[in-house]
Amino acid sequence: MPDMHSRSVQDYLKALYKLQHNDTPVSTSELAARLHVAPASATAMIKKLADAGLVEHVPYQGSRLTESGRREAVNMVRRHRIIEQFLQEVLHYRWDEVDEEAEVLEHAVSDKMVDRMWEVLGRPSHDPHGSPIPDADGHVPHQPGTPLSEWPDNTPATIVRLVERSPEELRYFAQQGIRPGEAVQIVQRAPFDGPITIRTASGETSLSPELAQAIHVQ
Amino acid sequence: MPDMHSRSVQDYLKALYKLQHNDTPVSTSELAARLHVAPASATAMIKKLADAGLVEHVPYQGSRLTESGRREAVNMVRRHRIIEQFLQEVLHYRWDEVDEEAEVLEHAVSDKMVDRMWEVLGRPSHDPHGSPIPDADGHVPHQPGTPLSEWPDNTPATIVRLVERSPEELRYFAQQGIRPGEAVQIVQRAPFDGPITIRTASGETSLSPELAQAIHVQ
DNA sequence: ATCATTTTTTAGCCTTGCCTAAATTATAAT
DNA sequence: ATTATAATTTAGGCAAGGCTAAAAAATGAT
Known part of the structure; x- marks a missing residue:
């Protein structure tokens, strides 16, 4: 299943995942604000995602990720965290430099490369700030706290x-x-x-x- | 001068640079073939590049890079070579794996990251196959041979x-x-x-x- | 309960970069 | 020198992913 979604699709999924921590559906305007796009653009994309089975959308009510959407979103989180850590540890980036670069790279890098970075980092299960790094199968290590x-x-x-x-x-x-x-x-x-x-x-x-x-x- | 051109533009510039080693202008069909696009698509892009001052185009005759186009193309070559080498040395890629990944990354990575990779690699002036790595100012080390x-x-x-x-x-x-x-x-x-x-x-x-x-x- | 406001969706348009088909120009062959 | 072929450009479309403006639905206030 080579999930080759566009950068935009990946960004929407990631945003939905992050806005969804509670459990209530995510409103279109919230999503649009997060991604700095017009609400109408978010509506259009949500429909695409729903057609692709990545979100469930009830018009005028909000959207929530399906299991397959969640899996892809989690994978983006994994990529992002690993890339950030790699930039810090291997390329000596400072904290405030990593995010911008990771935001681009997470969409460009292959799964293979992410795994290699993860190996070089010593297969961490958490990033330096204590946030869990999801595994390659989409499982997020439980975080007590x-x-x-x-x-x-x-x-x-x-x-x-x-x-x-x-x-x-x-x-x-x-x-x-x-x-x-x-x-x-x-x-x-x-x-x-x-x-x-x-x-x-x-x-x-x-x-x-x-x-x-x-x-x-x- | 933050030259932020699209991936396509960068690909066209790089292709023109590589096809131009002799000195004669590059034909549209040659370019199209190299990039696996239809000749008509190449024509359209060439016009855009000419408008942007990156190439000089004489209709029905061919195109050649301007100095500014050449500079950007050389920078893409630099990126590509450094990324390839980094993938091999740091992430333990094999030869036959590096190109595909570098082809994507060269468009995604910041100049800063390329420089960091180059530092980590020990500031090489040539890649492992002996090809020169252009410097950050667009100068290509002379290669006798x-x-x-x-x-x-x-x-x-x-x-x-x-x-x-x-x-x-x-x-x-x-x-x-x-x-x-x-x-x-x-x-x-x-x-x-x-x-x-x-x-x-x-x-x-x-x-x-x-x-x-x-x-x-x- | 109705009216005003906010949120969401629909409708229509733009840009990028690709495509095919048709027209045009250059090149090669007789 | 003319004609056939090959290369190039023009014309017209399509898909993604944005946008604004207008319509429709939900929410809140009196």
């Missing part, structure tokens, strides 16, 4: 993952000693969804609840 | 380059001990453009004159 924002106060925890964020935010995390494997603890939580103060090995910091959500602990 | 077919008989020579050939032919060369750096000598030349018999470190072989042309010596 809870958002730090939902963790009880004053209870020691270990960071297991930093969910995808902008390079600036990731860099900020790194500066604050917030990295997978490090210990953290919530020392104070301001009322009305105010900033959360945490202690790490390297000191105390305050974070918005939104940012704290990106830190998964266990 | 003469086709073996034009070398005098019974005169020792050193192989400096194997010009681009199919993977099968390159593999055959390797089996016969025909590699850059190796010594060769013509021991016999059959009449009427017949096979040329050569001696290498690993014995004697006969080659068609056409193949012997691909071996450049000095």
